[in-house]
Amino acid sequence: MTGFVSENERQAPGPLVNAPGVVLAFILAFVVVHAIQMLGGEGNSLWMLFNFGLHPLHVTDTGGWVTAWLWFPAWTKLVTHAFLHADLTHLVFNSLWFLVFGSIVARRTGTWRFLGLFLLTTVAGGLVHVLVYPQSMTPVIGASGAVSGILGASFRFILRGWHTPADAPLLPLFSRTVLSAALVWSLLNFALGTIGFTPDGFGTLIAWEAHMGGFLAGLVFFPLFDRRLRAES
Numbered sequence: 001m002t003g004f005v006s007e008n009e010r011q012a013p014g015p016l017v018n019a020p021g022v023v024l025a026f027i028l029a030f031v032v033v034h035a036i037q038m039l040g041g042e043g044n045s046l047w048m049l050f051n052f053g054l055h056p057l058h059v060t061d062t063g064g065w066v067t068a069w070l071w072f073p074a075w076t077k078l079v080t081h082a083f084l085h086a087d088l089t090h091l092v093f094n095s096l097w098f099l100v101f102g103s104i105v106a107r108r109t110g111t112w113r114f115l116g117l118f119l120l121t122t123v124a125g126g127l128v129h130v131l132v133y134p135q136s137m138t139p140v141i142g143a144s145g146a147v148s149g150i151l152g153a154s155f156r157f158i159l160r161g162w163h164t165p166a167d168a169p170l171l172p173l174f175s176r177t178v179l180s181a182a183l184v185w186s187l188l189n190f191a192l193g194t195i196g197f198t199p200d201g202f203g204t205l206i207a208w209e210a211h212m213g214g215f216l217a218g219l220v221f222f223p224l225f226d227r228r229l230r231a232e233s
Contacts, residue, residue, distance in 0.1 A: 019099060020106040022114050027095045030143060033083045034091050053139030054081035056130040066137075078126040079119065084141035094143045101150045104158060105222075108167070113225040120221060121149020121214040128213025140207045148189070148211040149218030155181050156222045167228055173220060182219060186212065 037045045051071050058074040061067050067074045085091040106114040125145020156170045159177045171178050193208025 019103045020111070020114070022111045023099060023102040023106050026102070026118070026143075027099060029083060030085065030091060030095055030098075034085050034088075037084065048084065049139055049141070052077060052080040053084055053141045054078065054126050054129065055139050056133045056136045059130050060134045078123045078130075081126060081139070081141050082122045082143040082146050085143075086141060090142055094147055097147045098143060098150065101147070101154050105150050105153050108157070108227065109225050110227060113227070117149065117153060117218065117222070117225045118146050121152075121217045122146040124217035125149065125207075125210035125212075125214030129207055129210040132209045140210055142207075144207070145210045145214035147214070149214035151185070152182070152215040152218030152220075153222035153225070155185075155219055156226075169228060170223060170226060178219070182215075185215065189215070 037048055040048075050069075054077045055066075058067055058070060058077060061074070072080075085094065102114075105117070109117060122143070122145055125148065126140070129140050129145075155178055156173070157168050159171060159181055160168055189208050189211050193206050193211070
């Protein structure tokens with residue numbers, strides 16, 4: 001996308017098919033990769049998990065005894081892990097959140113800036129997880145870091161109200177509105193990660209640290225990707 005949405009589009013958002021192409025392309029990629037995971041057999045699924053899931057030790061292993069077995073450079077896992085999902089529930093929930101908030105943000109940033117924002121928030125989420133668990137071989141997968149980052153980015157302009165124009169000025173990072181919303185989300189994310197909540201029940205810990213890394217990156221650095229580049233004083 002190269003221009004701001006029209007006044008009519010601001011007042012009456014279109015249906016699913018009118019979501020920005022870049023958002024739909026990401027969701028299609030999530031679905032295709034998951035299909036390859038599931039339909040290729042257990043061996044193929046494990047191979048993809050080992051080579052594309054984010055194992056912190058693969059990134060921090062300076063001796064090379066682990067990374068020597070990888071088909072691709074370990075640093076690429078900071079991005080590729082976002083395209084793998086544990087099951088259909090994981091895929092659907094991440095895709096729905098990405099559709100809603102990704103569409104809001106992509107209409108404001110345009111395609112290329114949105115790609116940059118996705119990359120930044122995905123890597124930030126992965127790096128935070130690696131820094132917290134540098135020796136872990138438990139893989140992290142899913143687009144939750146990017147989804148959290150897109151959510152954080154949206155906090156910089158959607159918190160004005162439900163009818164916020166797509167080109168409204170940014171809210172300052174340290175405004176009471178932004179900080180309050182960020183605090184509530186952070187506490188909720190920490191609580192769900194600690195008690196181990198998943199959409200299908202309790203008992204599975206989520207990578208809440210990666211969510212925080214992505215969220216903070218989107219919240220803080222969104223102005224670098226915003227076409228308005230104008231904040232409220």
